[in-house]
Amino acid sequence: MSKGVLATPKRGIRELGAEELVGWDEVTQGTILETFETEVDNVAHIRPEERPYSDFSSYTATVASWRVIKPVYNRDICIDCQHCWVWCPDTSIVSRDKQMLGIDYDHCKGCGVCVEVCPTNPKSLLMFAEAEEPEVALTKWPEKKKKEK
Amino acid sequence: MALRPIKNLKEFSTANERLEGAHLLCPGCAHSMIVRELMNATDDNLVIATNTGCLEVSTAVYPYTSWDTSWIHIGFENAASAISGAEAMYKARKRKGTLKDPDAPVKFVAFGGDGSTYDIGFQWLSGAIERGHDFTYICLDNEVYANTGGQRSSSTPVGASTTTAQAGRVSYGKKEKKKDIVAIMAAHGAPYVAQVAPNKWKIMAKVFQKALETEGPCFINTVSACTTEWKFDPKNTIEVTDLATDTLIFPIYEIVNGTELNILYRPKKVLPVEEYFAAQGRFKHLFKPENRHIIDQIQKDVNERWEYLQRREEARV
Ligand code: SF4
Ligand code: SF4
Numbered sequence: 001m002s003k004g005v006l007a008t009p010k011r012g013i014r015e016l017g018a019e020e021l022v023g024w025d026e027v028t029q030g031t032i033l034e035t036f037e038t039e040v041d042n043v044a045h046i047r048p049e050e051r052p053y054s055d056f057s058s059y060t061a062t063v064a065s066w067r068v069i070k071p072v073y074n075r076d077i078c079i080d081c082q083h084c085w086v087w088c089p090d091t092s093i094v095s096r097d098k099q100m101l102g103i104d105y106d107h108c109k110g111c112g113v114c115v116e117v118c119p120t121n122p123k124s125l126l127m128f129a130e131a132e133e134p135e136v137a138l139t140k141w142p143e144k145k146k147k148e149k
Numbered sequence: 150m151a152l153r154p155i156k157n158l159k160e161f162s163t164a165n166e167r168l169e170g171a172h173l174l175c176p177g178c179a180h181s182m183i184v185r186e187l188m189n190a191t192d193d194n195l196v197i198a199t200n201t202g203c204l205e206v207s208t209a210v211y212p213y214t215s216w217d218t219s220w221i222h223i224g225f226e227n228a229a230s231a232i233s234g235a236e237a238m239y240k241a242r243k244r245k246g247t248l249k250d251p252d253a254p255v256k257f258v259a260f261g262g263d264g265s266t267y268d269i270g271f272q273w274l275s276g277a278i279e280r281g282h283d284f285t286y287i288c289l290d291n292e293v294y295a296n297t298g299g300q301r302s303s304s305t306p307v308g309a310s311t312t313t314a315q316a317g318r319v320s321y322g323k324k325e326k327k328k329d330i331v332a333i334m335a336a337h338g339a340p341y342v343a344q345v346a347p348n349k350w351k352i353m354a355k356v357f358q359k360a361l362e363t364e365g366p367c368f369i370n371t372v373s374a375c376t377t378e379w380k381f382d383p384k385n386t387i388e389v390t391d392l393a394t395d396t397l398i399f400p401i402y403e404i405v406n407g408t409e410l411n412i413l414y415r416p417k418k419v420l421p422v423e424e425y426f427a428a429q430g431r432f433k434h435l436f437k438p439e440n441r442h443i444i445d446q447i448q449k450d451v452n453e454r455w456e457y458l459q460r461r462e463e464a465r466v
Contacts (some may be wrong), residue, residue: 022270033212042193044165048165057214080157082161086161086162086164087182089173089174090174091168095162098162107170112176
């Protein structure tokens, strides 16, 4: 499925053991949303990009439209400290093998927490207008700030 | 039992996330920081129950779920009961040999906000702890019924303005003291009880791991800064939480077996409480001249409480 927009449910719920899908107003109280298409063992051992998410997982949805400003990431300055990773409330900092890879713009809400907690000088993450192209934003990066005495 | 390495953040960051994005919590919400960290602290299978509250309504919005684990929601108040039932069934099936994979490690966790923990689900939680189920209950304490429009709860602190305890011409906001939930849970004789905050990620991860490892019911109160009801800019969630822990408004400590109290974080420089208040709109009115005495009173209470915690730590009783 392409990234769905929230609150346009064209799909139904499959009740346990049933063939047909039913709407939210027809379902027996007590609903099961299956996160994965197939049975998975322990997802803690499977990387997100390798998981068989079903359309019911919010992983397949996006909240990009919530943003008016967005964080842009500058790899050249980043020290991979992972502050942004641990404090992002929206699972939108993609880190693999101890490296910060970038921002998941489908799930980032533009809160700006990652920018605030980034310790480098200048910061490796900065907020820009949503419409700004990241490549253009990178050309506008500030210089290193001198320590105030 | 598989706890994840948390010696440093780089190591910790190799965890495979199990709370998905595109949940509908407000930008900058501390709830999901806390939940992510709990889930990243272990590789074990998780069964999670959640009370009604911001977390529940935002992570299970039909037709989406943000949970990559087994997750149960029943009613406002009964995550503790739901998780008790799940845990009891798991044990029974293990005994009867009807589990598909009896050796797979499973942990049982319940989440609730302060409304459902301090107030509405209080007796359910109390019962579950008394029955001694093997689970960890985590309260996401944002000191208000944030999901329903910001009504005061019994966790709302003195002086905060809420929609049902509004500051104005005749009132300085809530007058009643915040319930000491950590002490109440420790008094149940729970084997492990603690209060932590997400700005201190390592302490929080350690405490979560200790709770997951401990057999029996564990209770953890987590400070969860709420950008909407505390009224601060979403980007400042961690900054406001830093102020909460460094003014000692939210001391970070654990109580083992109801008696052994350990302070887990001592700020290098203790800040005056008014710095914490100044960062949030809900305390704005306290800075009016006629309300200054409230700030002074709260500072006094905070100092006394810190003194008390230190004495208890020393006394080991
Ligand atoms: S702006 Fe907020 S949601 Fe987006 S990546 Fe940064 S911390 Fe995460
Ligand atoms: S907080 Fe900044 S320096 Fe640290 S990993 Fe993120 S972008 Fe890089």
